[in-house]
Amino acid sequence: MDRGLHVLLLTALAAAALPGNAAAQAAGEPTGGPSALPQQQPQVVEPAVQRREVQPPGLDTENFEAGVFVGTVSIEDFGSSLLYGGRIAYHFTEDLFAEATIGSSKAGRTSYEDLSGAADLLTDSERQFTYYDLALGWNALPGEVFFGGKHAMPSAVYFTLGAGSTNFAGDDHFTVALGAGLRVLANDWIAVHLDVRDQMFESDLLGKNKLTQNLQVGFGVTAFF
Amino acid sequence: MNGPDFRLLLACCLALCAAGLPAHARTGKTPATVVVQDAFVDLRSGPGRGFPATYSVERDATIALLRQRTDWIKVRTANGREGWVNRSQLERTLTPGGAPVQVAGPAPEARTAHHWELGLGTGDFGGANVISVAGAYALTPNLLVRADVNQLLGNFSNGWLGTAGIAHVFMPEWRVSPFVGIGGGVITISPKATLVQAADRTDTTAYAGLGVRGFLTNRFLLQAEYRSYVVFTSRDENEEIDEWTVGFTYFF
Numbered sequence: 001m002d003r004g005l006h007v008l009l010l011t012a013l014a015a016a017a018l019p020g021n022a023a024a025q026a027a028g029e030p031t032g033g034p035s036a037l038p039q040q041q042p043q044v045v046e047p048a049v050q051r052r053e054v055q056p057p058g059l060d061t062e063n064f065e066a067g068v069f070v071g072t073v074s075i076e077d078f079g080s081s082l083l084y085g086g087r088i089a090y091h092f093t094e095d096l097f098a099e100a101t102i103g104s105s106k107a108g109r110t111s112y113e114d115l116s117g118a119a120d121l122l123t124d125s126e127r128q129f130t131y132y133d134l135a136l137g138w139n140a141l142p143g144e145v146f147f148g149g150k151h152a153m154p155s156a157v158y159f160t161l162g163a164g165s166t167n168f169a170g171d172d173h174f175t176v177a178l179g180a181g182l183r184v185l186a187n188d189w190i191a192v193h194l195d196v197r198d199q200m201f202e203s204d205l206l207g208k209n210k211l212t213q214n215l216q217v218g219f220g221v222t223a224f225f
Numbered sequence: 226m227n228g229p230d231f232r233l234l235l236a237c238c239l240a241l242c243a244a245g246l247p248a249h250a251r252t253g254k255t256p257a258t259v260v261v262q263d264a265f266v267d268l269r270s271g272p273g274r275g276f277p278a279t280y281s282v283e284r285d286a287t288i289a290l291l292r293q294r295t296d297w298i299k300v301r302t303a304n305g306r307e308g309w310v311n312r313s314q315l316e317r318t319l320t321p322g323g324a325p326v327q328v329a330g331p332a333p334e335a336r337t338a339h340h341w342e343l344g345l346g347t348g349d350f351g352g353a354n355v356i357s358v359a360g361a362y363a364l365t366p367n368l369l370v371r372a373d374v375n376q377l378l379g380n381f382s383n384g385w386l387g388t389a390g391i392a393h394v395f396m397p398e399w400r401v402s403p404f405v406g407i408g409g410g411v412i413t414i415s416p417k418a419t420l421v422q423a424a425d426r427t428d429t430t431a432y433a434g435l436g437v438r439g440f441l442t443n444r445f446l447l448q449a450e451y452r453s454y455v456v457f458t459s460r461d462e463n464e465e466i467d468e469w470t471v472g473f474t475y476f477f
Binding site: 062092093098136152154163171174224 | 256257270271272274275276291292293294297299328347353354358376378383417441442444445475
């Protein structure tokens with residue numbers, strides 16, 4: 001008895017639904033023009049188009065920059081010394097880049113050591129000054145540099161803020177490095193750098209704990225690849 | 226970092242620098258060409274939005290693609306003029322076959338479509354300074370598998386910490402999203418030479434943490450994280466250490 005009732009109800013529902021459908025279609029087709037049609041028809045298949053990043057053949061992407069530099073560093077209390085090192089950068093956008101730098105120098109003698117005639121503060125190997133730092137850079141002032149009347153070279157004044165470690169006087173020191181530089185592109189893939197940088201770390205070498213400022217100036221050449 | 230290590234790293238820098246050379250030395254390579262579909266395309270004097278437009282190419286002209294730097298592509302016109310074109314303008318051109326050009330770079334959906342990310346950070350690890358290099362792989366937009374290497378530089382001891390773990394990003398498509406993470410690793414602590422001679426200690430450790438990350442661009446974000454570490458020492462009591470870091474992350 002129950003089953004019979006269900007069948008009856010379903011038949012009635014189907015009968016009620018079908019004419020409605022037919023009426024809707026009949027009303028929709030004549031009035032809706034070709035432009036209205038896509039809106040009224042439900043989309044059966046949602047297009048799942050995935051955007052792929054396809055490199056056109058032969059197009060080099062050159063966001064890495066690597067090179068070497070040479071300059072001078074003024075190690076606080078220990079005079080100025082020759083500095084050399086290397087850098088690798090990755091350019092995220094035209095504005096931002098990340099840079100890893102390593103550098104090495106050898107500290108000189110303090111005035112105290114020279115004047116007092118007392119024993120040296122550091123051994124020869126402890127005077128080795130090496131550091132690395134990882135920095136975020138910002139091309140703050142992009143522009144062009146003119147060389148003579150015919151050559152214009154793209155350039156950028158950039159600022160870097162980094163953190164790293166300096167090994168000096170037999171100890172590793174946490175170092176904050178503030179830098180500014182000028183990058184001039186000699187051609188499409190060779191750049192020339194002029195940098196100034198302040199490597200700051202705390203040291204208690206001379207008895208009292210203090211923040212030492214180790215200023216450096218460097219000249220570098222890098223290649224984009 | 227001692228002398229030999231430094232020289233090795235410097236050699237790597239030079240090698241990488243030299244690795245760029247062969248690519249540039251290739252002269253026989255024919256660059257890809259595209260057909261301009263916009264009304265015109267501006268050629269700028271340098272790879273940046275501030276450089277002046279020095280030349281324009283009209284619709285239906287053919288241009289050759291020479292090299293790409295970030296979002297800028299250096300092109301050469303049929304009459305030999307060269308300049309830099311923005312990626313977005315180039316993507317409105319066609320290849321000679323008629324297909325739209327797609328150039329590598331951040332797509333609008335890149336916030337959730339990336340897989341690899343690399344980050345640098347710094348902060349405080351229980352009173353010591355920490356420098357961190359971290360990598361992650363996104364299994365899904367929400368779930369990251371992470372690993373990092375940290376150098377610890379304190380007043381009384383230095384050390385290294387390496388961890389691996391997972392993180393859940395709650396709303397990866399939002400501009401700013403919170404995340405939580407757990408993981409474990411190994412920590413090595415070396416007391417400074419000027420103090421009482423104590424042996425280096427290497428222990429296992431585990432952490433639970435939470436943080437927030439915010440997008441500056443579609444592929445570049447800033448991140449701040451707090452982690453609570455438990456170091457499983459060989460002594461009677463485990464050591465608990467709080468770590469706070471800030472840094473930036475880039476998606477590849």
